[in-house]
Amino acid sequence: MGALLLVWATPHPAEAARYVVDIKNMAFGPAPQHLKVGDTILWRNNDIFRHTATAKPGFDLDLAPGAQGEVTLKNPGILNVICRYHPNMTMRLAVEKE
Numbered sequence: 590m591g592a593l594l595l596v597w598a599t600p601h602p603a604e605a606a607r608y609v610v611d612i613k614n615m616a617f618g619p620a621p622q623h624l625k626v627g628d629t630i631l632w633r634n635n636d637i638f639r640h641t642a643t644a645k646p647g648f649d650l651d652l653a654p655g656a657q658g659e660v661t662l663k664n665p666g667i668l669n670v671i672c673r674y675h676p677n678m679t680m681r682l683a684v685e686k687e
């Protein structure tokens with residue numbers, strides 16, 4: 590949790606955007622479009638189940654019900670996001686260069 594708080598406190602580049610993805614009813618919310626390197630995504634678990642937002646390589650957030658976590662997109666490319674507990678939960682993110 591300490592690491593997440595540090596991420597929150599880190600100043601973002603002026604052009605970086607912040608997106609929110611809500612997890613609910615065993616599914617990821619709509620995938621943000623036009624993502625760029627340096628943008629951040631806040632994942633919010635609004636479900637009654639524990640979920641992860643996992644992309645390898647990339648990030649791995651383990652989110653209890655009601656928890657949230659933020660990731661900064663570091664590399665361009667396609668990220669295939671899954672929940673490790675529910676492999677049918679998937680999301681595809683396309684990250685463009687900065």
Ligand SMILES: [Cu+2]
Pocket residue numbers: 639640641672673674675678
């Ligand atoms: Cu899940």
